[in-house]
Amino acid sequence: MPRAKTGQMITVLVAMIPLLGLVLGLLTGRLGAEPVEAITHETGEWALRLLILTLLITPLRQFFGWNALAPYRRTLGLLCFFYAALHFATFLTFDLSWRIDDLLTEIRERPYITVGFFSFMILCALAITSTRGWIKRLGRSWLRLHRLVYLALVLAVVHFLWLVKVDRLEPLVYAAIASALLAWRLPLLFGRRPLTYATLRRPGEKAQKSA
């Protein structure tokens, strides 16, 4: 089996550990007095963490030239979608008992649900179109569509910031990481070349040679 495939399988297995923790916690009653709340929080946080990891792949490839990481972007993106879908399904099942009119009211009246929902809609579109068939079918539009992943990240961070009322440190840390990822991306959108480890090292090497 190629090394990338084994690595991707290991990534999926490792990413299932939080889910296993939730299932075991539920079965043994270790999720506390509000198990549904614990599941919503854990699945939401893992969706956000995996989204950040997905978006870290390109800067790592560009900066260090670690191109072997390329296949992991899709794996991590789909894992992010998986946790986001669990997060949404938990809310829909336990908070709303699958009442779609209640969902529409929540989306209309609670801004943090509105932004979370739009973020999830983008993740759905990206997951559906992540196959080879869709990449071929959409051509150049595929790249434009998949840039929406940055909007999904911004909306997910706003969702987190909006719902936390007291200690905002954790969502602020996520906001800082998201800002750094966007800051990396911005010059590339204007056609500038990415900063690389090699270009950072070169001036020092020249200085050494001339010394």
Ligand code: HEM
């Ligand atoms: C249909 C879309 C969504 C709905 C209905 C939804 C709903 C919720 C709810 C009800 C909570 C708990 C609020 C509370 O504690 O009072 C929550 C928390 C959270 N959600 Fe979402 N969410 C959605 C999409 C997303 C997406 C797409 C992400 C990330 C990619 C996300 C990340 C989070 C995070 C990080 C938390 C906070 C977890 C914590 O407190 O530790 N959510 N969401």
